[in-house]
Amino acid sequence: MSAHPDVSAPPGGLLDLDDAALGELVGPPHYRVAQVKRWLYERAVASAHDMTDLPAELRTRLDRIGAAPLTEVARTSADDGATHKWLFESRGASFETVLIRYPDRATVCVSSQAGCAQACPFCATGQSGFERQLSAGEIVAQVLAAARELRAIDDGRSPTRVSNVVFMGMGEPLANYPAVVSAVAKLCGPVGLSARHVTVSTIGIPDRIRQMTTDMAPVTLAVSLHAPDDALRDRLVPPNRRWPIREVLAAVADHRAAGGRRVTFEYTLMDGVNDSTDQAHALAALLRPLRPVHVNAIPMNATADPAFRPSPAAACRSFVDTLVAGGVNATLRRNRGASIDAACGQLFAGRARLGLRRPDEESGAA
Ligand code: SAH
Secondary structure, X not given: OOOOOOOOOOOOHHHHOOHHHXXXXXXXXXXXXXXXXXXXXXXXXXXXXXXXXXXXXHHHHHHHHOXXXXXXXXXXXXXXXXXXXXXXXXXOEEEEEEXXXXXXXXXXXXXXEEEOOOOOOOOHHHHHXXXXXOOHHHHHHHHHHHHHHHHHHOOOOOOOXXXXXEEOOOOOHHHHHHHHHHHHHHHHOOOOOOHHHEEEEEOOOHHHHHHHHHHOOOOEEEEEOOOOOHHHHHHHOHHHHOOOHHHHHHXXXXXXXXXXXXXXXXXXXXXXXXXXXXXXXXXXXXXXXXXOEEEEEEEOOOOOOOOOOEOOHHHHHHHHHHHHHOOOOEEEOOOOOHHHOOOOOHHHHOHHHHOOOOOOXXXXXX
């Protein structure tokens, strides 16, 4: 953050600029743009003042636009330091980012919107409403903030570079399509991630799913299914009323036919709602024709709504076993970060409970 930010700058600061705009800003010589991009995207500097091979005057000018545009409002960690979560603020909007470290990879879960307009009743973000779109730079900035943290931790328990990015924080990425296309281009370009390690998770907007294979590097598509039939999915994922299951699956088939990778279906298991053996059989029958597919079953993270509770471990196990026996590849995921509400847009909603405050709220108000 610069002491004197330029209020006319885009919300993602320098990270929102394309090569042409960056070229205009930095001026000659020609190699400056590549130099600045290396500092921004590969080395993830927190300030243009750290771009040590640039003239001081240029660094000052760059810092007015901002190399690290997000303000950290709060952060917590869980799983013995393996999971880190931030609440960021940018131009009045709040959103969360999670870093999940494994021995062999480091995954950043980014938000694509502040809030969400889809209103899924079991999702804390869905219940708190839509605030605004994030810019491509604001999305990439989340990954770079996590990259700086990873480098600083360096405790030998995970790689020191970000290896995976999942669009599973707040928001519906395909409802912020141009910004997500541009963010993916930066992540798979100058940031240096492999497209197969980037996952875009969606409620399933058919036309956008079809466009992805032309507009983006071959990222992994994940579709939040959560129900094997329209009656139930209408309730759990309200946009299903506009784009029913058969239309979403037809788009997935086209995405595959156009060269897209194997698709993942997310299925959040909720006690007595969508976790019966009959529903597992129905899901297997629905997805078998689309093979190869993968079902990621995730025990629900409890939210404030008592109507939706996590499925018991035994029900989760048997649901997954039924899918596999039915010929559909499936795994049960641990929900890392559950103790700090890191998984699914719950930080923002749980802010008061965690004693977190926005800087403009009165102290003691939480
Ligand atoms: N809007 C996109 C991406 C963000 S949500 C989408 O819906 O795919 C990422 C995933 O977390 C989605 O599968 C979503 O349904 C799931 N999710 C939301 N709330 C959850 C909860 N309380 N427990 C478990 N998963 C949840």
